[in-house]
Amino acid sequence: MTPQLSWYLALSAVLFTIGVVGVILKRNVISMFMCIELMLNAVNLTFVAFSSFFRDVQGQLFVFIVMTVAAAEAAVGLGIIIAIFRTRESLDVDDASTLKL
Amino acid sequence: MVDNNLLSLIIFAPLAGAAINWFIGRRLRNERFIGLVACGSVGISTILAFYFAFKSDGALRSVQPVMDHLWTWIQVGSFRADFGLAMDRLSGIYVLFITFVGLLIHIFATGYMHGDSGYYRFFAYLNLFMFAMLTLILGDNFLLMFVGWEGVGLCSYLLIGYYIDKEEAAPAAKKAFIANRVGDWGFVLGIMLIFFLTAAKGQASISFFDKPAQGVISALQIIGQMDPESFALGTLWAGGITSVAILLFIGATGKSAQIPLFVWLPDAMAGPTPVSALIHAATMVTAGVYMVVRCSAIFTHAPTAMFIVAIIGAATALFAATIGLAQNDIKKVLAYSTISQLGYMFMACGVGAFVAAIFHVMTHAFFKAQLFLGSGSVIHGMHHEQDMRRMGNLRKYMPITWLTMCAGWLAICGVPIWAGFFSKDEILWKVWSANTPGMPPGAAKALWFVGAVTALLTAVYMTRLMVMTFWGKERFGAGHSDEAHHQAEHDGHSPEASASHDPHTPHESPLSMTIPLIVLAVLSTVGGLVGVPYALSSLAGGHPENYFEEVLSPAVSHVRSPGAGENGEAEVHLLTPKPEPVDGKPALAPAPASEPAEAHDPHEISQERLLALISVMIALTGIGIGWFLFQRQPLMQMPRLLENKYYVDEVYDATVINPILVTSREGLWKFFDIGVIDGIIHTVGGAVVRFGQTIRYMQIGFVRGYAAIILAGALIIIGYFAYAGANVLKSFVR
Numbered sequence: 001m002t003p004q005l006s007w008y009l010a011l012s013a014v015l016f017t018i019g020v021v022g023v024i025l026k027r028n029v030i031s032m033f034m035c036i037e038l039m040l041n042a043v044n045l046t047f048v049a050f051s052s053f054f055r056d057v058q059g060q061l062f063v064f065i066v067m068t069v070a071a072a073e074a075a076v077g078l079g080i081i082i083a084i085f086r087t088r089e090s091l092d093v094d095d096a097s098t099l100k101l
Numbered sequence: 102m103v104d105n106n107l108l109s110l111i112i113f114a115p116l117a118g119a120a121i122n123w124f125i126g127r128r129l130r131n132e133r134f135i136g137l138v139a140c141g142s143v144g145i146s147t148i149l150a151f152y153f154a155f156k157s158d159g160a161l162r163s164v165q166p167v168m169d170h171l172w173t174w175i176q177v178g179s180f181r182a183d184f185g186l187a188m189d190r191l192s193g194i195y196v197l198f199i200t201f202v203g204l205l206i207h208i209f210a211t212g213y214m215h216g217d218s219g220y221y222r223f224f225a226y227l228n229l230f231m232f233a234m235l236t237l238i239l240g241d242n243f244l245l246m247f248v249g250w251e252g253v254g255l256c257s258y259l260l261i262g263y264y265i266d267k268e269e270a271a272p273a274a275k276k277a278f279i280a281n282r283v284g285d286w287g288f289v290l291g292i293m294l295i296f297f298l299t300a301a302k303g304q305a306s307i308s309f310f311d312k313p314a315q316g317v318i319s320a321l322q323i324i325g326q327m328d329p330e331s332f333a334l335g336t337l338w339a340g341g342i343t344s345v346a347i348l349l350f351i352g353a354t355g356k357s358a359q360i361p362l363f364v365w366l367p368d369a370m371a372g373p374t375p376v377s378a379l380i381h382a383a384t385m386v387t388a389g390v391y392m393v394v395r396c397s398a399i400f401t402h403a404p405t406a407m408f409i410v411a412i413i414g415a416a417t418a419l420f421a422a423t424i425g426l427a428q429n430d431i432k433k434v435l436a437y438s439t440i441s442q443l444g445y446m447f448m449a450c451g452v453g454a455f456v457a458a459i460f461h462v463m464t465h466a467f468f469k470a471q472l473f474l475g476s477g478s479v480i481h482g483m484h485h486e487q488d489m490r491r492m493g494n495l496r497k498y499m500p501i502t503w504l505t506m507c508a509g510w511l512a513i514c515g516v517p518i519w520a521g522f523f524s525k526d527e528i529l530w531k532v533w534s535a536n537t538p539g540m541p542p543g544a545a546k547a548l549w550f551v552g553a554v555t556a557l558l559t560a561v562y563m564t565r566l567m568v569m570t571f572w573g574k575e576r577f578g579a580g581h582s583d584e585a586h587h588q589a590e591h592d593g594h595s596p597e598a599s600a601s602h603d604p605h606t607p608h609e610s611p612l613s614m615t616i617p618l619i620v621l622a623v624l625s626t627v628g629g630l631v632g633v634p635y636a637l638s639s640l641a642g643g644h645p646e647n648y649f650e651e652v653l654s655p656a657v658s659h660v661r662s663p664g665a666g667e668n669g670e671a672e673v674h675l676l677t678p679k680p681e682p683v684d685g686k687p688a689l690a691p692a693p694a695s696e697p698a699e700a701h702d703p704h705e706i707s708q709e710r711l712l713a714l715i716s717v718m719i720a721l722t723g724i725g726i727g728w729f730l731f732q733r734q735p736l737m738q739m740p741r742l743l744e745n746k747y748y749v750d751e752v753y754d755a756t757v758i759n760p761i762l763v764t765s766r767e768g769l770w771k772f773f774d775i776g777v778i779d780g781i782i783h784t785v786g787g788a789v790v791r792f793g794q795t796i797r798y799m800q801i802g803f804v805r806g807y808a809a810i811i812l813a814g815a816l817i818i819i820g821y822f823a824y825a826g827a828n829v830l831k832s833f834v835r
Contacts, residue, residue: 023808032804093804
């Protein structure tokens with residue numbers, strides 16, 4: 001039984017949903033951050049799956065772009081997280097609510 | 102046409118003087134330096150003015166004007182307005198007396214303003230005024246004239262408001278400025294209408310002179326070749342020559358203080374006395390007369406406008422003279438007298454006696470400047486007392502002022518030999534014999550009668566002024582209840598003066614003030630001899646020509662008398678002599694058309710002599726009445742109506758100024774500005790604020806909240822595409 005395209009897509013959808021739910025429900029910044037990475041990689045999986053399915057290399061190229069962006073985002077995001085932690089001694093995003101009216 | 106670039110120095114020397122005094126004089130604060138710069142710069146103008154007027158091909162000796170084209174100001178197609186100066190016979194005479202009288206007044210002012218803290222400022226303004234006035238006179242087109250016109254208005258404003266610590270000075274300055282704006286409105290519209298009229302004839306022009314080098318044809322020439330308009334009320338707003346004339350005359354009523362815009366001039370006496378003498382008697386206020394005479398080609402083509410000018414002039418003359426009868430402030434009397442004399446000049450213009458009007462302008466400049474400076478000397482000697490009720494017997498204390506003022510007094514009353522007699526008599530004669538087309542029968546005689554009554558009143562109030570000031574009992578001693586209060590005020594005013602003199606005793610003024618007085622008194626005495634009419638000069642034998650008229654006659658256009666058919670052809674035109682195209686040689690035969698008019702008809706001459714005799718009688722009667730009335734009772738109560746100036750100011754307040762104030766405050770400010778404009782802005786702003794307050798709740802400030810919003814947005818977009826995609830699929834399937 002060879003893996004079908006739909007399997008990859010289903011897995012990708014599941015991973016993405018987990019990521020979305022995690023971002024919304026989790027309070028820990030690190031966890032939210034990991035959930036964002038999860039969403040990005042779910043999308044990557046879709047790209048790779050379609051790339052293989054259509055025999056088209058473009059999908060794989062996009063994956064690289066996404067990974068680059070993800071790396072940059074991780075660097076910036078982690079920097080922000082460290083800065084927040086230093087000032088607030090907490091990783092709970094609900095504590096960082098200065099913009100609240 | 103004679104070109105000479107030195108001509109511009111006449112106007113730029115005072116400008117340089119003003120700049121030097123303003124920038125350097127204010128640092129040095131040296132009265133000697135400032136006075137020297139001010140008088141020196143005007144002196145240069147004076148010397149140049151005399152040179153240009155009397156040199157062999159000068160303005161007064163040749164028919165061609167001396168011109169100086171400085172630079173092109175505006176050029177649109179064939180239309181152009183240049184910064185060019187021109188001195189012809191008319192502007193030549195004006196420049197001569199402006200610079201000369203101006204110089205004397207500058208010298209006087211160095212004495213009068215001595216010790217004033219704003220010495221440099223005063224002379225900078227005064228020099229700036231000279232610059233503007235000379236630009237007005239020498240400008241060779243309407244636009245440049247208007248520049249000078251506005252310039253003198255500005256300087257007048259600055260100088261009326263010169264005493265910044267004087268309560269009535271600032272409102273008086275504003276009043277003068279605003280009344281002049283009303284007149285300027287007419288002037289500007291008149292210039293525009295001239296532009297359109299000449300453009301309709303194919304060559305738009307606002308120039309006074311032909312300038313072949315620049316390809317400019319004189320606007321006056323173009324209008325002069327048009328047909329004269331008829332005598333009818335409808336021509337006033339028909340947009341033709343009569344409308345131009347009336348609009349220009351509105352400008353003149355503002356600047357020259359005629360009914361209905363005369364109210365600013367009496368208030369303008371809040372300025373220093375030399376200013377009153379220079380600006381509000383001798384020069385600036387006669388700018389309106391200059392403009393009317395300069396545009397005589399326009400006015401002679403508009404008989405309706407001429408008649409209105411004559412009536413306004415006569416009415417103003419009589420009206421102001423009656424007010425002058427009852428004023429107690431020495432300067433106010435002279436101010437109303439100025440208005441009255443300006444009315445005379447306009448009356449002369451209105452009957453086509455332009456030469457007589459200019460003659461009176463000139464003699465008036467002499468004797469009125471003399472009287473004002475004399476009153477300044479009195480005020481100076483009395484330590485800034487202006488109320489004639491507190492003077493009396495000053496001839497004992499200030500003999501030079503007294504004697505010189507006597508010359509001015511006799512001149513303005515019209516006693517023979519003194520200057521005012523010749524000019525006033527000439528005006529009265531011209532009015533009596535006026536024969537302008539369309540004028541209702543009897544109007545000329547009625548105007549003459551008004552003029553004669555005015556002459557009588559003039560003699561009475563001037564005698565009253567002299568008697569109250571120089572004769573009778575001394576009323577400035579301690580005998581008045583409010584003297585102590587007054588004294589305190591004066592001590593504060595000029596501590597230097599009261600330290601060196603007993604404050605009760607008037608003193609004669611210094612030499613810098615008496616010399617101009619003497620010179621002007623001499624001019625007031627003999628200045629009229631340049632224009633002795635034939636009817637009188639032939640009595641004495643001697644030189645029979647009227648020199649003044651001979652000089653000026655070619656420069657103004659003449660009224661086409663109804664009878665003179667073929668002579669009438671040659672008349673209007675001489676304003677700018679037609680240049681012969683061949684070699685630019687002056688092709689003009691000197692005043693051919695004016696000769697027949699002077700064909701000394703013996704009947705007319707005897708009539709003129711009779712009228713002159715009547716004028717003398719009137720003058721002497723007036724002086725007699727004044728003398729006996731006020732010698733006996735110098736403080737006689739005058740009719741209250743006159744003392745309050747017919748309540749004109751109050752009427753203007755109630756009918757014009759107050760409605761404008763109320764409309765501005767209640768309508769424009771409180772309703773339109775606060776209600777409408779502010780209302781719109783507040784409504785829009787408030788709506789934005791309320792909208793923002795509503796949607797601010799979206800910004801909850803929690804990271805996960807934003808994440809949820811993003812998710813919702815993403816879901817909506819995906820849902821939309823999914824829905825649309827489903828529809829597309831469906832259409833494929835079908």
